[in-house]
Amino acid sequence: xxxxxxPASRRGISAWWWRHQRTLTPLILLAPACLMFATFVIWxxxxxxxxxxYDWDGVGEKTWVGFGNFSELFADPVFFTALANxxxxxxxxxxxxxxxxxxxxxxxxNVRGIRVVRALFLMPFVISQVVVGLIFAWFLNADFGLLxxxxxxxxxxxxxxxxxxxxxxxxxxxxxxxxxTAYCMVLYLTGLTGIRGELIDSARLDGAREHKVLxxxxxxxxxxxxFIAAMVCVVSALRSFDLVxxxxxxxxxxxxSVLAYYMYEQTFLSLRYGYAAAIxxxxxxxxxxxxxxxxxxxxxxxxx
Amino acid sequence: xxxxxxxxxxxxxxxxxxxxxxxTLAIWLLPLFGVALTSMRSIDDLNRGNLWGxxxxxxxxxxxxxxxxxxxxxxxxxxxVLITVPAVLGAVTLACMAGFALAKYRFRGNLALFVxxxxxxxxxxxxxxxxxRNLAISMGIYDTRWALILFHAAFQTGFCTLFMRNFIKxxxxxxxxxxxxxxxxxFQIFGxxxxxxxxxxxxxxxxxxxxxxxxxxFWSLVLVQSDDVRPLTAGLxxxxxxxxxxxxxxxxxSIVAAIPPVLIFFFMQQHFIAGLTAxxxxx
Numbered sequence: 001x002x003x004x005x006x007p008a009s010r011r012g013i014s015a016w017w018w019r020h021q022r023t024l025t026p027l028i029l030l031a032p033a034c035l036m037f038a039t040f041v042i043w044x045x046x047x048x049x050x051x052x053x054y055d056w057d058g059v060g061e062k063t064w065v066g067f068g069n070f071s072e073l074f075a076d077p078v079f080f081t082a083l084a085n086x087x088x089x090x091x092x093x094x095x096x097x098x099x100x101x102x103x104x105x106x107x108x109x110n111v112r113g114i115r116v117v118r119a120l121f122l123m124p125f126v127i128s129q130v131v132v133g134l135i136f137a138w139f140l141n142a143d144f145g146l147l148x149x150x151x152x153x154x155x156x157x158x159x160x161x162x163x164x165x166x167x168x169x170x171x172x173x174x175x176x177x178x179x180x181t182a183y184c185m186v187l188y189l190t191g192l193t194g195i196r197g198e199l200i201d202s203a204r205l206d207g208a209r210e211h212k213v214l215x216x217x218x219x220x221x222x223x224x225x226x227f228i229a230a231m232v233c234v235v236s237a238l239r240s241f242d243l244v245x246x247x248x249x250x251x252x253x254x255x256x257s258v259l260a261y262y263m264y265e266q267t268f269l270s271l272r273y274g275y276a277a278a279i280x281x282x283x284x285x286x287x288x289x290x291x292x293x294x295x296x297x298x299x300x301x302x303x304x
Numbered sequence: 305x306x307x308x309x310x311x312x313x314x315x316x317x318x319x320x321x322x323x324x325x326x327x328t329l330a331i332w333l334l335p336l337f338g339v340a341l342t343s344m345r346s347i348d349d350l351n352r353g354n355l356w357g358x359x360x361x362x363x364x365x366x367x368x369x370x371x372x373x374x375x376x377x378x379x380x381x382x383x384x385v386l387i388t389v390p391a392v393l394g395a396v397t398l399a400c401m402a403g404f405a406l407a408k409y410r411f412r413g414n415l416a417l418f419v420x421x422x423x424x425x426x427x428x429x430x431x432x433x434x435x436x437r438n439l440a441i442s443m444g445i446y447d448t449r450w451a452l453i454l455f456h457a458a459f460q461t462g463f464c465t466l467f468m469r470n471f472i473k474x475x476x477x478x479x480x481x482x483x484x485x486x487x488x489x490x491f492q493i494f495g496x497x498x499x500x501x502x503x504x505x506x507x508x509x510x511x512x513x514x515x516x517x518x519x520x521x522f523w524s525l526v527l528v529q530s531d532d533v534r535p536l537t538a539g540l541x542x543x544x545x546x547x548x549x550x551x552x553x554x555x556x557x558s559i560v561a562a563i564p565p566v567l568i569f570f571f572m573q574q575h576f577i578a579g580l581t582a583x584x585x586x587x
Contacts, residue, residue, distance in 0.1 A: 037458055
C-alpha cells in the first residue's frame with residue numbers, strides 16, 4: 001500500500017509522508033466533507049430526536065417530558081390532518097411516474113426541434129416552487145384568478161378550490177404534480193434511449209401489438225428508472241412545504257397542513273420547540289419506513 | 305426504438321403528431337404563458353378582468369422597471385447570487401475531494417460512509433430546522449449570508465459526493481497506477497489526472513446545485529430574516545404582501561426570479577439532464 005517509488009533523496013517528514021500518503025490522502029480529502037455533513041446534517045438529526053423528549057420555548061430552560069410530546073401529538077387532530085395530507089401527497093405523487101412515462105413515450109421521437117420541446121416540458125421543474133406556488137395560487141384564485149374566466153368560456157361555473165376545506169389540499173398537490181411529472185418524464189426519456197431495440201423488433205416481428213410490447217418488453221427494461229422515479233417522488237412528497245406555505249399557509253382551518261409545515265408553525269408561531277421536534281421525529285420515522293421499504297425491494301430484486 | 309418512429313409513418317400521421325406536440329406543449333406551459341402575458345399588462349386590464357385577451361396596452365418595460373424601483377428586488381437578486389455561487393463552489397469542491405477518496409481508495413468504513421452521504425441526502429431536510437437554526441445562532445451567523453452558504457454547501461455535498469464518487473469510480477485504476485509509477489504524488493494524481501477528466505461531472509453537479517440552491521425557499525425563511533441578506537425566493541413572497549392585487553408586478557417579479565435557473569438550464573442543458581438522470585442510464 002505504500003508508495004513504492006519514494007525517491008531516495010527524500011528524508012525525514014517528507015519520506016514519512018511519501019510512505020504513508022496512500023493511507024493519509026483519502027482521510028485528508030474526506031475530512032472537510034465529513035465535518036460539514038456531520039455538523040449540518042447528521043448531528044442535527046440526532047439533536048432533533050433528542051429535543052423531542054423535552055418541553056422548550058426556544059430560550060428558557062428545557063424540561064424533560066419523556067414521551068409527553070408524543071402522547072399529546074397522538075391526541076392532536078391537526079397532527080392527524082397533516083399526517084393524512086402527507087400520505088395523500090405521497091399517493092398522488094406516485095401518479096407522477098405514470099404521467100411522466102406517458103409524456104416520455106409521446107416525446108421519444110426524432111423529429112426536428114424535439115430537443116427544444118423536451119427542454120420546454122422540463123421548465124416547471126427548473127423554476128422555483130415559490131414561483132410555481134405563486135402561479136397556481138393566482139391561477140386558482142376565485143376572485144381574480146386566471147382559471148375562472150377560462151372556465152366561464154366553456155360554461156362552467158366559478159370555482160374556489162383553495163377556499164374549500166376538502167378540496168384545497170388536492171389543488172396544492174396538483175400544483176406540485178406539475179414539476180414532479182416533468183422530472184419523471186426526463187428520467188424516462190433517458191431510460192428509453194438506453195433500451196435494447198432488437199428485443200422490441202423481434203417482439204414486433206412476432207406480431208405483438210404495441211401495448212403488449214410496452215408491457216412485456218419495454219416496461220421491464222425500464223424498471224430501474226421506475227424505481228428511481230418512485231423514490232424521488234416519495235422523498236419530495238415528504239419534503240412538501242413550499243407550496244403549502246405559498247398557496248394556503250396551511251388554511252383553510254389547517255386543512256392543508258403537512259408535517260413539515262405544522263412543525264414550522266409550532267416552532268415559530270407557538271414557540272413550542274419540543275413539540276415541533278416531536279413532529280420532526282414522526283417525519284423522520286416516516287422517511288425511515290420508506291427508505292427501509294426501498295432497500296428491501298432493492299435487495300429482494302438482487303437476490304431474485 | 306419505442307414507440308415506433310413517427311418519421312417513418314405516413315405524412316398525415318407526421319402532421320398529426322406535430323399538431324399534437326404543439327397542443328400538448330401549449331397546455332403544459334399555459335400557466336407560465338399566463339404569467340408572462342400578465343407581466344406585460346396594465347393594472348386596468350386586470351381590474352377589468354381582461355386576463356386572457358390581448359393586452360389593451362403593453363407595459364413590459366414599465367412593469368419590470370416598477371418591480372426594481374418599488375422594491376428591493378435588485379438587492380434580493382444580489383443576495384441570491386452571493387449565496388448561491390459560494391455554496392455551489394463549496395459543495396463541488398468538497399464533493400470532488402470526498403468523491404475521489406470514496407471511489408479510489410480502499411479503507412475500512414468506505415461503504416458505510418458512502419451510505420451515510422446517500423441517506424443524509426434523502427432526509428426531509430425540514431427536520432434539521434431547529435438544530436441548524438440554533439447552530440447558526442450560536443456561531444453568530446444567523447441572519448447573515450454565511451448561514452445559508454454553509455448550510456447549503458454542507459447539505460448539497462451529500463448529493464454531489466454520491467454523483468462524483470460514481471463518476472470517478474468509472475475511471476480505470478491502471479491509469480492512476482501508471483501515474484504513480486511516474487512518480488506523481490497522490491495529491492498530484494487528484495489535481496492533474498482526475499480533476500481534468502471529471503470536468504463534465506463537475507459541470508453537471510454545478511448546474512444542478514445552482515438550481516437547487518437558487519430555488520430554495522425553506523432555509524431562507526428559517527436562517528435569515530432581514531431584507532439586506534434575504535434571497536430572491538423569500539423576498540418575492542414578502543413582496544406579495546406589499547403588492548396585494550398588483551398581479552402584473554408579482555408576475556414580473558416571478559419571471560425575474562425564474563430567469564437565472566432557466567438560463568443555466570438552457571446553456572448547460574446536457575450536463576443538467578445528465579446530473580438529473582444519473583442512475584437512470586441503463587449502461
